Amino acid sequence: MASYKVTLTKEERSMLMAITKKGSHKSIKVRNAYVLLNCDSGKYGEKKTNKQICDILKIGSRTIDRVKKLFVEDGLDVVLKGKVSGRVYKKKIDGEAEAHIIALSCSEPPKGYGRWSLRLLADKAVELKYLDSVSHEAIRQTFKKNELKPWRVKGWVIPPQQNGQFVADMEKVLDVYKRPYDRDNPVICMDESPKQLIEETKISIAMKPGQDKKVDYEYSRNGVCNILMANEPLTGKRYPKITKTKTKQDWAVFIKETIDAHYAKQDKITLVMDNYGTHTTGSFYETFASEEAKRLMDKIDFIFTPKHGSWLNMAEIEINMMDRECMARRIGEAEKLISEISCWTENLNEAKKKIHWKFTKQDADKKLAKHYVA
Known part of the structure; x- marks a missing residue:
């Protein structure tokens, strides 16, 4: 390759220096500026x-020579922005074809297919003569522009439209969450979740610089345990417990232990929880003597989240956080799980990590309007 000499003016150097020091630029543009x-x-260069x-x-000598040649022959703008192609590309998917493809993606997939894929949509669009030919990449670009992802499905349970009970129970929970902190009647949220005990069968290879763990x-599956969680959102306290089973008695004992250990001085607590079959006042009477069951009943003001509305329970958020921060690994023994959760709980309780609840009645009016009677 011929030798090309680069000579920059003072203004050109200033512009290139600005590109390397600030702003958002493509990596190739920054690289060429450095070259x-x-x-x-x-006279201004070194x-x-x-x-x-x-x-x-950390680039090759040929790359440097190509940048120098481009600068000498085509100028600085071409080095930084690239050559402008003279070719005019005809848009393959016009507005009409795009509308057909989007409507197709929102329909049921052909029999034998669980969902639409990009290739399946491309083949179907040609079969239906929306286009003579089209690649799955062109379909992808169409969906990207329209922010559609037909191959993705989110799990969500939606109650029937205009479900009065759902709205009533939801607003009751939201009213409770609006209350200021009351030391004599604190709001406690409660939830539970199963956890598989998974044990490594071979020693893991530790992470090294440049190498993942x-x-x-x-792996070996050592059974399942149950995690019960009670948390007090306004004070940043949480109280988990691990049990071998998930019965009415386990729940009743957990509620009693939580009250006696942390809320013995309070005359009343407000307990928000999901409406599970084990979460009933009858569970107290099936577990304790009638006097003790009555004492617990009188102590608790029960607030149940609506059916299909467990996302309104802040204890579910607490369990999800614990799952990500503490349990997102293989733990094969219940004793180790108890120890790890205890350490996680102690750290968060000491730091008083709170849940900042932002979903209000106004949000419900906007996002769940279809569940209200017009």
Whole structure:
């Protein structure tokens, strides 16, 4: 390749320096700016050899020569922005075809298919003669522009439209969450979730610089335990417990232990929880003597989240956080799980980490309007 000499003016150097120091630019633009600055043989530059530039920028000598050639033959704008192609590309998917494809993606997929894929949509669009031919990449670009992802499905349970009971129970929960902190009647949220005990069968390979931690696909399943969680959102306290089973008695004992250990001085507590079959006042009478069951009943003001509305329970958020921060790994023994959860709980309780609830009645009016009678 012929030798090309780069000579920059003072203004060109200033512009290139600005590109390398601030702003949001494509990596190739920043790289070319660095190359030109280091190749500048003008009176403002400090020219370096190709080898020195290669060592600094970690690029090949041919790349440097190509940038220099482009600068000399086509100018600075082409180096930074690229050549403008003279070709005019005809848009393959016009507005009419795009509308057909979007409508197709919102319909049921052909029999034998669980969902629409990009390739399936491309084949179907040609079969239905929306287009003579089209690639799955062109379909993808169409969906990207319209912010559609027909191959993705989110799980969500939606109650029937205009479900008065759902609205009533939801607003009752939201009213409770609006209350200011009351030391004599604190709001406690409660939820529970199963956890599989998974044990490694082979020793993992520790993470090293440039290498991820490696765990073997093989594992041993040591059964399932149950995690019960009570949390007080306004004070940043949480009280988990691990049990072997998930029965009415487990729930009743957990509620009693939580009250006696942390709320013995309060005359009343407000307990928000999901309406599970085990979460009933009758569970107290099936577990304790009638006097003790009555004492617990008188102590608690029960607030149940609506059916299909467990997302209104802040204890569910607490369990999800614990799952991500503490339990997102293989733990094969209940004793170790108890120990790890205890450490996690102690740290968060000491820091008084709170849940900042933002969903209000006004949000419900906007997002769940279809569940209200017009």
